[in-house]
Amino acid sequence: MTRTPDHRYPVGTVQALLDGEHVTAPTRAALQARLTDPPAAQPDMLGNRVGLLAAVCARLVPQSGSAPVDVAGMLHARLATGVGDGWRYADLPPDPLAWRRGLEGIGETAQAMFDGDFTGLTAGDQDAVLHAVQAGSPAGEIWRELPAARFFETLLAAVVETYYAHPLAQEDIGYAGMADAPGWQVIGLGEREAREPAGIVA
Amino acid sequence: MRRYRPADIVDAVVIGSGAGGAPLLARLAAAGLSVVTLEAGRRWSPPEDFATDETEQNKLFWRDERLTTGGTPLAFGRNNSGIGVGGSTLHYTAYTPRAQPDDFHLHHDFGVGVDWPFGYAELAPYYDELEAFLGVSGPSSYPWGPPRPAYPLSPLPLNGAAQLMARGCDALGFRTSPAANAALSAPYYQPSIGWRPACTNRGFCQAGCSVGAKASMDVTYIPLALARGAEVRPECFVTGFERDASGAVTSVIYRRDGADERQRCRSVFLCAGAIETPRLLLTTGLGNASGQVGRNLMAHTGLQLWGSFDTAVRPYKGIPGALISEDHHRPADADFAGGYLLQSIGAMPVTYAGTVARGRGLWGEALTRHMRGYNHVAGINILGECLPSPVNFIELSDETDARGLPKPLAHFTAGENERRLTAHADKTMRAIWQAAGARDIWTFDRYAHIIGTCRMGDDPADSVVDRDGRAHDLPNLIICDNSVFPSALSVNPALTIMALSLRTADRFLARVAQGDI
Numbered sequence: 175m176t177r178t179p180d181h182r183y184p185v186g187t188v189q190a191l192l193d194g195e196h197v198t199a200p201t202r203a204a205l206q207a208r209l210t211d212p213p214a215a216q217p218d219m220l221g222n223r224v225g226l227l228a229a230v231c232a233r234l235v236p237q238s239g240s241a242p243v244d245v246a247g248m249l250h251a252r253l254a255t256g257v258g259d260g261w262r263y264a265d266l267p268p269d270p271l272a273w274r275r276g277l278e279g280i281g282e283t284a285q286a287m288f289d290g291d292f293t294g295l296t297a298g299d300q301d302a303v304l305h306a307v308q309a310g311s312p313a314g315e316i317w318r319e320l321p322a323a324r325f326f327e328t329l330l331a332a333v334v335e336t337y338y339a340h341p342l343a344q345e346d347i348g349y350a351g352m353a354d355a356p357g358w359q360v361i362g363l364g365e366r367e368a369r370e371p372a373g374i375v376a
Numbered sequence: 377m378r379r380y381r382p383a384d385i386v387d388a389v390v391i392g393s394g395a396g397g398a399p400l401l402a403r404l405a406a407a408g409l410s411v412v413t414l415e416a417g418r419r420w421s422p423p424e425d426f427a428t429d430e431t432e433q434n435k436l437f438w439r440d441e442r443l444t445t446g447g448t449p450l451a452f453g454r455n456n457s458g459i460g461v462g463g464s465t466l467h468y469t470a471y472t473p474r475a476q477p478d479d480f481h482l483h484h485d486f487g488v489g490v491d492w493p494f495g496y497a498e499l500a501p502y503y504d505e506l507e508a509f510l511g512v513s514g515p516s517s518y519p520w521g522p523p524r525p526a527y528p529l530s531p532l533p534l535n536g537a538a539q540l541m542a543r544g545c546d547a548l549g550f551r552t553s554p555a556a557n558a559a560l561s562a563p564y565y566q567p568s569i570g571w572r573p574a575c576t577n578r579g580f581c582q583a584g585c586s587v588g589a590k591a592s593m594d595v596t597y598i599p600l601a602l603a604r605g606a607e608v609r610p611e612c613f614v615t616g617f618e619r620d621a622s623g624a625v626t627s628v629i630y631r632r633d634g635a636d637e638r639q640r641c642r643s644v645f646l647c648a649g650a651i652e653t654p655r656l657l658l659t660t661g662l663g664n665a666s667g668q669v670g671r672n673l674m675a676h677t678g679l680q681l682w683g684s685f686d687t688a689v690r691p692y693k694g695i696p697g698a699l700i701s702e703d704h705h706r707p708a709d710a711d712f713a714g715g716y717l718l719q720s721i722g723a724m725p726v727t728y729a730g731t732v733a734r735g736r737g738l739w740g741e742a743l744t745r746h747m748r749g750y751n752h753v754a755g756i757n758i759l760g761e762c763l764p765s766p767v768n769f770i771e772l773s774d775e776t777d778a779r780g781l782p783k784p785l786a787h788f789t790a791g792e793n794e795r796r797l798t799a800h801a802d803k804t805m806r807a808i809w810q811a812a813g814a815r816d817i818w819t820f821d822r823y824a825h826i827i828g829t830c831r832m833g834d835d836p837a838d839s840v841v842d843r844d845g846r847a848h849d850l851p852n853l854i855i856c857d858n859s860v861f862p863s864a865l866s867v868n869p870a871l872t873i874m875a876l877s878l879r880t881a882d883r884f885l886a887r888v889a890q891g892d893i
Contacts (some may be wrong), residue, residue, distance in 0.1 A: 179684060179749035198586065200425060204432040234739040256778075260439035260453030264773070264785060268441075301740065308737060330733045334743065338729035339431040347750040349725045351692035354428035354586075357576020361694040363536040364687040373751070 181348030181373040185239070188341040188352065196353040196369050205352055209341045213247035216254035219270045223277040224250055229293045230280060233300050234330060235337040243340045245333055252336070263324050275316055276325040280307060282314030348373045378605050382639055386410040388884075389628045389641040391614050391656075394463015395873040396857030397647030398593035398601065399506075403881035405604035409888070412639055413601075414612040414630050416648075417460035420594065426586040430726040433583035436460055436467045440783075442651060443773050447789030448823060450675055454582070454727070456825050457649060461610050462594035464649065465870065469581045470558040470590045471697040472512055472871040473717065474503050476521045476705060479865040482761070486713035488793065489763045490862045493834050493843035496522070502875035507556070510591035511564035511572065514556035520702035529561045532575055535694030537720040537754040540685065544812030545701055545718075555700035555719060558591035558871070568603035569596065577694045579722050612637070615781065616660050617644070624852045625662075631779065643852045643884070643893065645845075647877070650826040650859040654770050655784045657830070657840075665849035668840050670770035672831050674864040675788060677716065677760035678824035679798050680731070681805040682753060683814025689754045696722030704758075704804060705866060712796040714761025715866050718805065721755045728753070735820035756808065758801040759824065762864040763793045770829050788823065825869050830859035844883040845876075852893075856880040 189209070192202055220227060228246035235245060258269050266272045283306055284292035288299045295303070306312040308330075310323035337343050344352070350370045360367045380386050387409035390397045397413055404411045418435075420426065427433060438457035444450050458464030477496035482489040504525060506512075514527030531554030534542070538554075545552045559575045566572075575589040588595045598608060611632060618627040618638065627640040646653050654670040657663045701718040729747060732738050738746055767789055772782035790798070802819055809817050833839025836848035841860055847853040856877050858869050865872060887893050 179686075179688075179752035180745075181688070181751040182748055198428065200427040200432070200586070201429055204427040204429040208431075234743075236740060236744060257439050258441060260437055260457065261442045261444050261451055263449055264443040264445040268775075304739070308739075327734055327737070330737070330739055331730050334733040334739070335431075335726050335730045338747065339429070339726050344725055346744070347725060347747045349692065349750065350690075351579065351725070352428055354578055354580075357578050357587075358693040359577065361533060361535045361577050361690075363539045363685075363689060365536075366688070366690070370690065 183345045183348050183371050184374055185345070187371050188345040191350065191353045191369070192341070194353070196355045198355050201352050201354050205341050208339070213244055213251040216251055219250060219253045219273070220277060221274045223274065226277050226281060226292055229300065230277070230304065231333050233297065233304055234333045239342065241342070243337060243342055245337050248336050249332060263328065265321050266324055266328060272320070272325060272328070275320050276329060279312070279314050279316030279320055279322065279325070280304070282316055283307060283312040286313035377602055378607055380410065380412055380607055380639070382637055384410070385640045385642060386412050387641070388643045388645055389414060389639050390645040390647060391628065392463055392647035392649065392857065393461050393598060393608060394458065394593060394647065394649065394857070395465050395870050396649070396877050397463070397645065398597035399874050399877035400645060400647070400856060400881035401606050402597045402601035402604060403878055404885070405601045405606035407885050412607040412609055414614055414628065414639070415461050415608065415610045416613045417610065419461040419608065419610045420466070422584060422586045422588065426584040428578065428580050428583070428586070430583050430724050436584050440777055443775065443783055443785040444788070445785065446768070446787045450786050450788045450823055450826065452651070455822070457651065461598060461608060462592045465592040466584050466594065467582050468592070468870050469696050471719065471868045472556045472558045473700065473702070473867045474521060474524070475865040475867050475872050478706065479863070479867070482714055482863050488713045490833070492862050493832060499872065499875045499879065502878045503871065505878065506871060506874050509566060510558045510596055511560050512556050512558050513561040515553050519551050519553050520705060527556060529564065532557055532559060532561050532695040532698060533577065534698045535722070536689035537691060537722065537756070538694070538698035540689070540754050540812040541699045541718070541720040541756050541808065544808035547811035548807055550701050550703045550808070552699050552701045555697050557695050557697065559585070559695055560589045569599050575695060579692045579694055579696065580724065581696055582727070583724065613779070614656060615779070617662060623850060625850065643854065646853060646855045647857045649857050650829045651770060651784050651786070653855060653857055653859045654829040655772070658772050659781055663840060663847040663850050663853055666836055666838065666840060668831060668838060670829050672764040672828045673768040673770055673786060673788060673826065674762040674764055674828040675823035676762055676825045676827070676864055677794050677798050677801070678757055678822045679801050679805070680721065680755050680757040680820040680822060681802070681809060681817065682755040682820070683809045683817040684749050684752050685754060685813055686752070688751050690751050691723035691753055692725065694722065704801070707800060710800060712793045712800065713763065714793070714797065716758040716760030716797060716801055717867060718756060718758055721757050723750070723753060723755060725750060731820050736818055756805050758805070759866065759868055760797050760801065761793070761866045762823070762827070763791060764828060764863070765789070765791050790823070825858065827858045827861045827864050827869065830855050831862050832860040833862060845880045854880060854884065
């Protein structure tokens, strides 16, 4: 039985780094804004499905902290900018439409599988719905036209990249790269500089 | 900075300021020509503008939407495309191996693909010049390829992933070497540029270097070009051309602040990369008498292999591609044409998380548990050959962008050769990582640099430009970027694009000297 590495940092580690002397001004500005400012309010891009998106995000990137990252709000704010990754699978419609239809599809699949709204299902049933979408042939009319596995991959990548861009998520994986001002001199295997905190568990 | 007026007839307009455009811009300016480069993106001031944060740095990637399809659809954006003064060199990893002589004649050796119209010997002097000018850090003696001068600077230090790759390769008898990286291991001076500082091992090359240690074009050839009298005009998106009765281009039309402007010129150098270059030619209908514009799309096989180690790696530190092995450049047991290089790689957290999501499909507790082991993760990847195929090409889609121009649509399906090469590399890398002590090994099948959509060749029937980069059917249009590569080469393309850029400038200047232009 091998041990799974777990390298969480204590709560407050990233804020302490941001408050310290080892972070450059542009890095501090970007991270402090993400840490402090709630996602900007947007006109509804998702046809009243931000709550559904939040329920999906809660299963894709479950959070245990007392102040969870508002992944759905950040995604919604990004959709409103109209700027994406720079590419899109040609068999998916443009982003806001793909997201609206995909979320509608998840709702349909929830109804077909468990006869209820996705947001009202147990966590286990919600996971079963998401697994069905990921596997590529879920129940629901929407999925006849929208490729389910492709949509799920796009959704999952966006959720995961949004979550792990947040300083609190980076704290949860023991990331200290934002302490960028002096550069790194101790970079070898198993080596740690003084400003890289030790993990809770490691 | 010198500024030209739109009514001035400049000797050359250069479209794009990356690895294809910037070196020739500086070369032409140094020869006394009047030159303007039009760059779609901004001019950044890295110390103030660049954060050690991947999301903030998304501004370095070309994010106008590209559509992708085929059996193995290509990812664009941060995978391979840049915007801003300096182009994709703003976010390249600085990995600058030379191509080897046999890379240029794959068809001669294997009977597949096509040969370049010239060989290694033609580019070798430019490789020498570039390594000295950029300040490439590397070993004093490089184990592969023909004899070559020592790199001007000592290698950059090896990070955890590089040490693990060395351990695995040593166990299996594969040779390794500190890689050639165009990032400074010591302060470096060049006239007209001044001192550039040494790399701080910040590990964020792919999100932009904030100190100027990495030899992106904005801190090397662009300042040199400015010192020689070139004009760099940022935030200008080229949309078309004006031509005279003979068909020659007489001005370049571009959009700035929402309005159309034009710059009159005698020649145009199109250096916008292997998507935007053919896209502009397809939207304007220029240079495509052969019907080959957009064809022969290639993308380097770029399989990544990841694993977890008991010892902490902290994969965000150090130059990402610190170690190389070219022992598989032409593997003895290959059932495919060409070969690949191996490199250790770094992992920035957001990119890594996205790779786990797309590559493994992990989510929920399985994902967050895996990510808590991020500090123990290390990866290696290949950069390998890709053959041209009639099913792989760029075309214009039916969708338009915010400017009203058609979005490009890329078709890409990996062929038998790519699949066999990738399978060979999977086996090789898996053995290396097992020997290094990795657990939980997994792979991410990806295709990297975009190459070959405006092929260079001697026959106007099956190529777009001649060996000097001139469009066969439009002699005052010259193309110089990764689009003209006849074959993919089994190395990262940046150094070869720059070498081609210097050569293209010299060939042009030779014709100027002869009175041909």
